[in-house]
Amino acid sequence: MTSSRAPDAIPLTGADCFLRAFDAEGRRYNGSSHLAQLVLRLGPGLDPETLGARIVEAAAANPVLSSPIGRRFGVGAPEYRTRQAPRCAPPRLQVHRADAPAWVAPGAAPVPPVFFERLNDRFDPRRGDLLRLDLVVYPDAAADLAFTWLHMLFDGSGSERFVAWLDAYHRGEAGADAPSASDAEIRAKQPPIPLGSRDRGQQAMRWQGFVRGMAQHPPRSLAGGRRRVPQDLRYRVVTLDPARTRVVTERASALAGFLTPMLFYLAASIRAHAAVFQARNQQPGSYVVPLPVNLRAKGGVGATFRTHVSLVWFQVVPEQVGDLEELIEELKSQRRRVIKEGLIEAGTAAMDFARYAPSRVYAAMARRTLRGELCSFFFAYTDQFLPGLDHFFGAEIRGGFPAPSVPASPGSGAIVCLRGDRLNFTHVYQRSALHDDELDCFRDRFIGDLLGSS
Amino acid sequence: MTSETAGWTRTALVERVFSILRDDLLDVGVDFTPQSNLVEAGLDSLAVTQLMLAIEESAGVWVDESLLTPENLESAESLAACVYDQLASA
Numbered sequence: 001m002t003s004s005r006a007p008d009a010i011p012l013t014g015a016d017c018f019l020r021a022f023d024a025e026g027r028r029y030n031g032s033s034h035l036a037q038l039v040l041r042l043g044p045g046l047d048p049e050t051l052g053a054r055i056v057e058a059a060a061a062n063p064v065l066s067s068p069i070g071r072r073f074g075v076g077a078p079e080y081r082t083r084q085a086p087r088c089a090p091p092r093l094q095v096h097r098a099d100a101p102a103w104v105a106p107g108a109a110p111v112p113p114v115f116f117e118r119l120n121d122r123f124d125p126r127r128g129d130l131l132r133l134d135l136v137v138y139p140d141a142a143a144d145l146a147f148t149w150l151h152m153l154f155d156g157s158g159s160e161r162f163v164a165w166l167d168a169y170h171r172g173e174a175g176a177d178a179p180s181a182s183d184a185e186i187r188a189k190q191p192p193i194p195l196g197s198r199d200r201g202q203q204a205m206r207w208q209g210f211v212r213g214m215a216q217h218p219p220r221s222l223a224g225g226r227r228r229v230p231q232d233l234r235y236r237v238v239t240l241d242p243a244r245t246r247v248v249t250e251r252a253s254a255l256a257g258f259l260t261p262m263l264f265y266l267a268a269s270i271r272a273h274a275a276v277f278q279a280r281n282q283q284p285g286s287y288v289v290p291l292p293v294n295l296r297a298k299g300g301v302g303a304t305f306r307t308h309v310s311l312v313w314f315q316v317v318p319e320q321v322g323d324l325e326e327l328i329e330e331l332k333s334q335r336r337r338v339i340k341e342g343l344i345e346a347g348t349a350a351m352d353f354a355r356y357a358p359s360r361v362y363a364a365m366a367r368r369t370l371r372g373e374l375c376s377f378f379f380a381y382t383d384q385f386l387p388g389l390d391h392f393f394g395a396e397i398r399g400g401f402p403a404p405s406v407p408a409s410p411g412s413g414a415i416v417c418l419r420g421d422r423l424n425f426t427h428v429y430q431r432s433a434l435h436d437d438e439l440d441c442f443r444d445r446f447i448g449d450l451l452g453s454s
Numbered sequence: 455m456t457s458e459t460a461g462w463t464r465t466a467l468v469e470r471v472f473s474i475l476r477d478d479l480l481d482v483g484v485d486f487t488p489q490s491n492l493v494e495a496g497l498d499s500l501a502v503t504q505l506m507l508a509i510e511e512s513a514g515v516w517v518d519e520s521l522l523t524p525e526n527l528e529s530a531e532s533l534a535a536c537v538y539d540q541l542a543s544a
Contacts, residue, residue, distance in 0.1 A: 257519030258527065259493070259502045297481040299496025332519060339503050 009079040014352035015307040016152035024359030030231035033123040037148045037403045044141035045395035052093040059090035061176035066128040077355040088128030096136045112136040115146045155307040203349035218371040220284035223411025223433035225372045235428040242421040248450045262381035267327040268449035269414040274321045275445040287376040288315045310348045378413030385417040459541045467534040474508045488530040
């Protein structure tokens with residue numbers, strides 16, 4: 001069933017390699033991989049054996065799913081060695097039977113502990129170990145399903161496309177090799193401009209200068225600087241009911257814009273971090289936050305595999321976080337400037353250099369540039385989660401959310417998405433970075449700002 | 455008679471907005487028209503700011519993101535009308 005159109009090797013993008021540098025850091029200092037997770041909370045109806053069989057078929061048709069990642073002859077840019085994929089095990093589906101009560105209401109059911117364990121796992125990309133699935137089945141046949149993958153295999157939108165495609169393939173409405181054969185994917189396979197390109201180098205240097213400028217007010221995270229202890233990642237998910245979600249999304253549109261609500265959520269996240277710092281009686285030099293932006297073709301067919309994002313970097317000093325609306329205006333202004341000055345493209349050029357630099361060197365450079373801490377926290381807004389997909393393998397999708405891992409520093413991250421008429425907020429953190437009362441403080445300020453009640 | 459604001463007519467603005475979207479920002483086919491829905495055509499957060507910057511460069515007016523309601527983003531025509539109103543009030 002292997003696709004005849006699959007090339008022998010697929011180069012990693014610059015963004016993939018940028019994330020790979022985090023993966024190397026995670027492995028080196030925390031003993032785990034830099035993973036991301038997508039969780040589906042399902043009603044009854046999913047047959048684990050069928051899902052397992054479809055995953056095996058998907059891996060056969062899309063070798064990238066279980067391809068070893070390596071550099072040709074040990075040098076050059078890393079690539080997926082798709083020709084070696086048949087010798088690797090396909091993504092593993094583990095089925096867990098749970099005695100605990102099943103899903104109660106959106107946001108009310110606890111996340112199965114095995115999902116946290118998986119997010120703290122160590123994957124082996126040199127053996128094509130890139131994706132694992134965990135299915136927790138409850139006595140009433142409802143289930144929780146987690147896709148956990150090495151960060152560079154998909155970006156956020158790619159992972160959702162994969163889930164949607166897998167369901168369509170299961171229903172016989174999509175071909176087996178559809179995701180990797182799309183025009184957009186083929187376009188994305190074009191190699192980046194060679195390293196020696198003068199323009200590319202100048203762009204990367206400009207971005208480096210921009211980031212160096214941030215070091216005048218060094219950021220600080222709640223986890224503090226690099227800590228050489230095994231990470232123990234957890235996340236909390238808060239789901240707002242439809243009425244409160246409507247209040248929040250209307251405020252986001254009014255204050256930040258209908259298509260740019262992420263600045264509203266980002267501002268609330270910054271202020272939530274500031275509240276915890278305040279409670280600790282600490283004041284950071286600044287808050288530095290990268291915001292992923294999707295570089296996929298607008299309106300065309302999106303690619304499924306690999307990362308096609310760049311980052312917009314924001315920096316605000318503590319004096320700028322006191323008022324939510326003023327903070328949003330400041331973020332708007334910074335975002336406009338970054339786009340206008342071509343700093344997104346410059347950042348992409350800088351990430352392309354990560355294709356050639358050893359991961360450890362690249363990560364060390366980034367850390368040195370900002371004097372120790374990479375940023376204050378990670379943030380992402382992914383808009384509607386799996387829009388248009390109501391069922392997965394015959395089971396009703398009752399809820400769902402994405403959850404990325406976070407290395408130290410910064411040790412925490414916030415991700416916001418909508419699932420239908422409910423807003424999900426996932427707060428990912430290293431357990432030793434925040435106490436329980438600090439987690440509550442963070443949540444209360446964040447939700448208070450969203451609702452306009454703080 | 456066609457009214458003009460800051461050197462722009464509504465028709466010229468529609469043409470400018472449409473050409474930026476079609477030629478520079480969106481990956482669209484021949485079925486994309488000035489009446490096509492922009493969000494459905496793929497306009498996203500990055501593209502909308504790039505669009506506003508291009509309009510600022512052309513028309514000299516900045517339209518804040520908070521003014522870009524679903525109604526204004528219904529089509530190139532409705533967006534151009536919003537920009538025109540901004541020009542008129544500038």
